[in-house]
Amino acid sequence: MKKIKVWDLPIRLFHWSLVVMIVVCIYTINVDNVTAHQYAGTFVLVLLLFRVLWGLLGSTTAKFWDFVKGPMSAYQYLRYGITKTEGHNPLGAYMVLLMLLVLFTQTITGLFLTDNTYLHQDSPLYQWVGSDARSVLKTIHQYNLYVIYTMVGLHVAAIVLYFLVKGQNLVKTMVVGTRTEDECHTPFATSIEGNRPWLALIIFGLVGVLVPYFLYGYVKNIGLITWIENTLIWLKGLLL
Ligand code: HEM
Numbered sequence: 001m002k003k004i005k006v007w008d009l010p011i012r013l014f015h016w017s018l019v020v021m022i023v024v025c026i027y028t029i030n031v032d033n034v035t036a037h038q039y040a041g042t043f044v045l046v047l048l049l050f051r052v053l054w055g056l057l058g059s060t061t062a063k064f065w066d067f068v069k070g071p072m073s074a075y076q077y078l079r080y081g082i083t084k085t086e087g088h089n090p091l092g093a094y095m096v097l098l099m100l101l102v103l104f105t106q107t108i109t110g111l112f113l114t115d116n117t118y119l120h121q122d123s124p125l126y127q128w129v130g131s132d133a134r135s136v137l138k139t140i141h142q143y144n145l146y147v148i149y150t151m152v153g154l155h156v157a158a159i160v161l162y163f164l165v166k167g168q169n170l171v172k173t174m175v176v177g178t179r180t181e182d183e184c185h186t187p188f189a190t191s192i193e194g195n196r197p198w199l200a201l202i203i204f205g206l207v208g209v210l211v212p213y214f215l216y217g218y219v220k221n222i223g224l225i226t227w228i229e230n231t232l233i234w235l236k237g238l239l240l
Pocket of ligand 1: 022106108114116117123
């Protein structure tokens with residue numbers, strides 16, 4: 001049976017990396033490894049920024065204007081199960097936007113916090129705010145986690161419902177990127193267009209260097225080349 005390509009490789013890598021890194025963020029803070037937590041959280045921030053850029057420049061189902069529709073489309077989908085898009089359905093689109101907003105909130109608030117274990121370094125931008133503002137950001141960082149749990153719960157519940165009610169395996173599609181014609185949400189389904197993994201690599205490379213450099217180099221007055229050299233030595237030590 002004909003297969004329809006629904007998700008490009010960058011979207012799938014982004015999705016599963018995000019899942020892994022959120023788990024790493026929660027684990028590292030639970031074992032009081034604040035440094036590892038800050039780096040893992042920074043990686044989440046890089047992933048989110050990449051996703052926003054990929055939502056502007058990526059292939060069809062990745063693009064915001066392909067899947068974000070007006071409230072009427074979301075209502076029609078909820079009421080009649082009708083959708084014209086093969087990627088995110090109109091209701092799921094709002095969920096994606098909300099999830100990005102909630103995760104941006106979590107990562108950005110984390111950048112301004114201090115290390116209360118006193119064994120690690122404070123977050124890179126902690127000096128940018130006063131102690132009152134920091135304590136508000138800390139509260140948001142603490143309680144926003146429950147919003148993340150709720151959203152993850154709803155997301156997983158939707159996946160299970162799709163499987164039980166419609167017989168569609170969304171997890172498999174997010175792994176392999178394709179679904180067969182009979183699994184498609186819409187009879188008009190066509191494979192994605194504008195699949196440019198090399199562009200994703202360039203965007204990820206740029207965001208993946210510039211964001212960590214800004215946070216852990218630039219704000220400490222370290223030059224880019226020195227920072228790259230130091231980071232490579234650190235990575236080598238970590239891997240070997
Ligand atoms: C999705 C990403 C993130 C998640 C899920 C997350 C989760 C958490 C949680 C659950 C706590 C414990 C809050 C409490 O006291 O109950 C925490 C604390 C903290 N997080 Fe994050 N965080 C994330 C991103 C970040 C980032 C990007 C940074 C900074 C680079 C950061 C820095 C911190 C710091 C400094 C603390 C306080 C540690 C302490 O109290 O000693 N977090 N985070």
